Amino acid sequence: MYDFAYHRPKTMAEATAALKGKPEARPMSGGMTLIPTLKQRLAKPSDVVDLNGIKELAGIKVDGSGVTVGAMTRHADVASSADVKGAIPALADLAGHIGDPAVRNRGTMGGSVANNDPAADYPAAVLGLDATVTTTSRTIKADDFFKGLFETALEDGELITSITFPKAEKAGYMKFPNPASRYAMVGVFVAKTAGGVRVAVTGAGPCVFRVKAMEDALARNFSADAIKDIKVPADGLNSDIHGSAEYRAHLVTVMARRAVDQANK
Amino acid sequence: MTINVAMTVNGKAASGKVEARTLLVQFLREHLGLTGTHVGCDTSQCGACVVHLDGKSIKSCTILAVQAEGGKVTTIEGLAESAEKLHPMQEAFRENHALQCGFCTPGMVMSAIDMVKRHNYQLDEATVRRELEGNLCRCTGYHNIVKAILAAAPAMKSAGV
Numbered sequence: 001m002y003d004f005a006y007h008r009p010k011t012m013a014e015a016t017a018a019l020k021g022k023p024e025a026r027p028m029s030g031g032m033t034l035i036p037t038l039k040q041r042l043a044k045p046s047d048v049v050d051l052n053g054i055k056e057l058a059g060i061k062v063d064g065s066g067v068t069v070g071a072m073t074r075h076a077d078v079a080s081s082a083d084v085k086g087a088i089p090a091l092a093d094l095a096g097h098i099g100d101p102a103v104r105n106r107g108t109m110g111g112s113v114a115n116n117d118p119a120a121d122y123p124a125a126v127l128g129l130d131a132t133v134t135t136t137s138r139t140i141k142a143d144d145f146f147k148g149l150f151e152t153a154l155e156d157g158e159l160i161t162s163i164t165f166p167k168a169e170k171a172g173y174m175k176f177p178n179p180a181s182r183y184a185m186v187g188v189f190v191a192k193t194a195g196g197v198r199v200a201v202t203g204a205g206p207c208v209f210r211v212k213a214m215e216d217a218l219a220r221n222f223s224a225d226a227i228k229d230i231k232v233p234a235d236g237l238n239s240d241i242h243g244s245a246e247y248r249a250h251l252v253t254v255m256a257r258r259a260v261d262q263a264n265k
Numbered sequence: 266m267t268i269n270v271a272m273t274v275n276g277k278a279a280s281g282k283v284e285a286r287t288l289l290v291q292f293l294r295e296h297l298g299l300t301g302t303h304v305g306c307d308t309s310q311c312g313a314c315v316v317h318l319d320g321k322s323i324k325s326c327t328i329l330a331v332q333a334e335g336g337k338v339t340t341i342e343g344l345a346e347s348a349e350k351l352h353p354m355q356e357a358f359r360e361n362h363a364l365q366c367g368f369c370t371p372g373m374v375m376s377a378i379d380m381v382k383r384h385n386y387q388l389d390e391a392t393v394r395r396e397l398e399g400n401l402c403r404c405t406g407y408h409n410i411v412k413a414i415l416a417a418a419p420a421m422k423s424a425g426v
Contacts, residue, residue, distance in 0.1 A: 001286040002286070003266060003284055003285060003286050004266065004285055004286065005266045005285065006266060006268060006285035006329070006331055008331075008334075031327060031328060031329070031332070032309065032327060035288075035327045035328065035329070036308060036309060036327065038286070039307065039308075048285065050329075050331075050332060052332060076321075099309075099399065100312070100398045100399020100400075101322060101376065101379065101380065101383075101396055101398075101399055102309075102312065102315050102322045102323050102324045102376065102379075102399050103309060103324065103327075103399060105321040105322060105323055106323055106324075106327070106328065180310055180401075181310055182398060182399075
């Protein structure tokens, strides 16, 4: 790891100030991606601004319309939250299957969503539930947030403060995890909300994406059978030592069907 | 960038000068000489480096030493009451022959204690196996590790730890 200047702000204002005017500074939340990236010398930030000291960023709030999760809320806390389990059980279940227990004790929702790893779990929930991302300067709808491989609508110095998930009538998430890293080879989040049915796929492509054909079929008939013959094209999907693009394309339909079954339980 | 860091390690005050990039596991092993915490994969997958920070299991290869500032760290060296009296989890690992080469053992024991507490001393085999997903044993010794953890859960409860 290259050395850097370390900052531990206590408030959002201090964090924003620490990042300002430093194009090579990087904010750090749980560090579950940033620290491995630094160890491999794939990044060389001038400054690391550690958000772990900012109390206002952690916590879960529930109201009649949905759940708001502070950016620095750990995966373990989302997974074990009675409020999340009550309002959107699929979201708590997803959080409980990220990485492993020690990773869940550090990793945060805001960090995962801001990083937009193509195989991360949370982006599927954010897009699948039509969540809203609140930042230090604005709110961004899920459809406008995820832009591409590790790319989001966030601008330099802009930090996620919370994410608001509308309650779902039905929701389910199923993934095929890589046996070593637990990252999703393919993960599919399916949700039926007041706004309609959404199907969001992570792990398969360079960035989380929706499958309109499945959404339309599920809107007519919310059952696993309704999507059994819908295939996504393998073109442009990820292909690596863990699985080919064709294999991932096949897994999308399998995981989507299982997610619908899960949602119908 | 050099920073003074201070934390409580195994109940005692510990401090030192570290670089910002120094990992917690490096601070424990190289500055404090606590080499019971191992570095296996160095990529947050194997769990040989698991310690407790403020009562929660974490991978000490994936956190900076400065991030533990002011925190309470427990390592494998901090578990036994004395040289004669092991922690119930350590005792269960010994009784059940839950190790072969022993390299993964410190991380296994630390994760296992966290697991037992989170599940309020009540575990079944499937839960133990699922919860061990972040701890890899390359001797394929999981069978006895699972047995040891299941045996340790009631022992920890009756010992009040």
